[in-house]
Amino acid sequence: MGEVHLSRNVPLRHEIDVFVAGGGPAGIAACIAAARQGASVYLAEGESCFGGMGTSGLVPFFCQFANGVDFLAGGVGEEVYHRLWKHCGVGPDETEDKKNDFLAIKAEILKRVYDELLIESGALFSLQTKVVAIEKSSATSISHVYCAGKSGLFAVKAKAFVDCSGDGDLAAWAGAAFEKGDEKGRMMAATLCSIWSDIDWDTVKEDGRWPQEVLPQAIKDGIFSIPDLHLPGFARIGVHDGGGNLGHVFGVDGTDETSITKALCSGRKQLAEYERFYKTYLKGYEKMELLASAALLGVRETRRITTSYILTAEDFKDRASFEDEIGRYSYPVDLHSAKPDLDDFKKYESMFSKMRYGKGESYGIPYRVLTPAQLDNVLVAGRCVGADRIMQSSIRVMPACFITGQAAGVAAALAAESKSSIHALPVREIQGRLKSLGAFLPK
Secondary structure, three states, X not given: OOOOXXXXXXXXXXXXXXXXXXXXHHHHHHHHHHHHOOOOEEEEOOOOOOOHXXXXXXXXXXXXXXXXXXXXXXXXXXXXXXHHHHOOOEOOOOOHHHHHOOXXXXXXXHHHHHHHHHHHHOOEEEOOOEEEXXXXXXXXXXXXXXXXXXXXXXXXXXXXXXXXXXXXXXXXXXXXXEEEOOOOOOOOOEEOOEEEEOOOHHHHHHHOXXXXXXXXXXXXXXXXXXXXXXXXXXXXXXXXXXXEXXXXXXXXXXXXXXXXXXXXXXXXXXXXXXXXXXXXXXOOOOOOEEEXXXXXXXXXXXXXXXXXXXXXXXXXXXXXXXXXXXXXXXXXXXXXXXXXXXXXXXXXXXXXXXXXXXXXXXXXXXXXXXXXXXXXXXXXXXXXXXXXXXXXXXXXXXXXXXXXXXXHHHHHHHHHHHOOOXXXXXXXXXXXXXXXXXXXXXX
C-alpha cells in the first residue's frame, strides 16, 4: 500500500551510558551488571512486569541452573534463584537440589523478585515501554533509540546498547545480518502457557500415567484440531494449581504481529481442547479450571544474529572451551518441531534424549557470540545470540539468558567507560569483572 513519511520532534528523555532493550532474564541481568560497573543505565520493557517468559509468558518452570556439580548461572542468576526460594516462589514439591533440574515457578512472586533487584540496582527503567526505532551515528553504531510509552514517543541517547529483545530487533534494525529458522525459514512452534486450578495432585501421582501415554488415542478420537504428539505438560506450582506448557502453535513468526495475533487466538482455542483431554483421559484433572492464559506468546525461536563467532552443534558435542569464555551452560538440545509431523517429532525425541550431558559437563559460551559482526556499540544477549539452530535450542532458556545478559551488561559498561568498540574490549577485563559479580568461569 506504499509508504508515508513521519517527521516530528520528540523529547530526549535520557542520556546515559548503557541502554538495555527488554526486561526478560537477559535484560535484567544486563541492566544489573552494567549498573554494578558504575554505568548509568536505562532499561525499556514492553510488558507490565519484568521477567519475560517466566512471568508475562507464564512458563511454569526454570530449566536447570546447574550441571550437578557447578552452579553455572552464577551472579545475577544465582541471586534470582536464592531470592525465589527466600520468598517461597517455588512449587510445593521443590527441594534445593532442583537447581540441577526444572524448578517450578510462582510467577507473581518472581515478578516481585525482579522488581526488588531492579530497584536496588539504581538503574532507570520503565514498563509498558516499547522500543520502536533507532537512529545511527555511523554505519556501525547506534546513537539513539526511540521508545513509545503512554506519554508518547521519546528518545534515549546512549554510548552502548544491549539488545535483549529476544528477537534481535535492535541489532537487525541497525543492519546486523541474521538467520531465522531452518533452510526453509521454518521456526520452532510456539506455546501459549497457562495456569489451572483444582488439580488433585495426589490422584495424579497415584494414577502414575504420563499424558504422553494416552495422547495418541486422544488424537485418534479427534480431541485435537492439530494432531500434535509433543506435550510438555504441567508443573505443580501450588497445592492444587498447575502451570500448563500445553501444546504448540505452528507456523508462527515471532517478528510479525499479524502472525503473533493469529497464534494467540489459536493458542487460546487449543487450551479448551487440552482441558477436555486432561479431564477425559487422565485422573486427578476432572475438576481442573483455567485461571489464565499468558499475556505473552511463548516464542522459542526467531532471529539468530550473525556475531563474531557462531556456536554450533559441534561445540555442544565437544563440550567446547574458549579463551574468551564469559560462562558455561549445560541444558540439552531442545529443538521443538516446526510442524505437527510424526517424523519431525521422532527427530525431536531422538535429539533431546541423545544430545545431553552427564553430571558436571558443560559447554563454553564465548564473548564473541554477543558481538554482532557489523556493529561497534551493540551487544546481543538471550535467545538471539550467535548460534546455529541446534545450539540455539539449548542456549535459549532462562538460566542461560542470565549468563549472556550479565556478560553483555559488563561489556557494554566497559565499552561506554573506555569509549571503545565492543570488538576491541580486553576480554580478560570482562572476565575479571564477571568473576567479581559471581559468574562461573573455571579458567
